[in-house]
Amino acid sequence: MTSSDPQQPPRYEPMPAAPPVPEAPPVPRPKSVDTAFSLWMANAGLNVLGFVVSIIFGRDAMRAAARTSLEQSHQSLAAENIDKVVSAALILSGVFTVIFFGLYLLFAFKMRAGRNWARITLTVLGGIGIVMSLVSLRGGGAGIVVVLTIVQVLLIGGAIVFMFVRDSAGYFTASNRPR
Secondary structure, eight states: OOOSSSSSSOOOOOOOOOOOOOOOOOOOOOOHHHHHHHHHHHHHHHHHHHHHHHHHHHHHHHHHHHHHHHHTTTTTOOOHHHHHHHHHHHHHHHHHHHHHHHHHHHHHHHTTTTTTHHHHHHHHHHHHHHHHHHHHHHHHOOHHHEEEHHHHHHHHHHHHOOOOOOOHHHHHHTTOOOO
């Protein structure tokens, strides 16, 4: 509307606001995504279990390896210093394990929520993990370590496959559309 006074510049009323856009209904999560998530969680549990076991049972082996390495390089170090180095290494690896585990969980939960970037990140990290595990198998090792490594390769491989089957791909595509 305009004012009736000719000296005043015309004033216009603002247009009414656009009607609200209805929100798209949430995309139902397919069973394949839940299966992939469960496989990632099982693998995370095995990783944590492996780390705890290596701390409990690997401390003496780490001390022996440090002594052997020092002897081969013709260096000497007091036993208490070797213990300090081993303890520092375990603490540092513990810190990295906690950080890695936290990120791992974040990516898995974001993947389950339909975030494609998390699916890609898990795929890349999982692929690297599979390659590293297969390389470590070439070196042999104790029977239980070989079995656990094979189980982890199967868990990671299965999780990656389930993230990319048709149901899952449709879920990630629909979840990432602008709403």
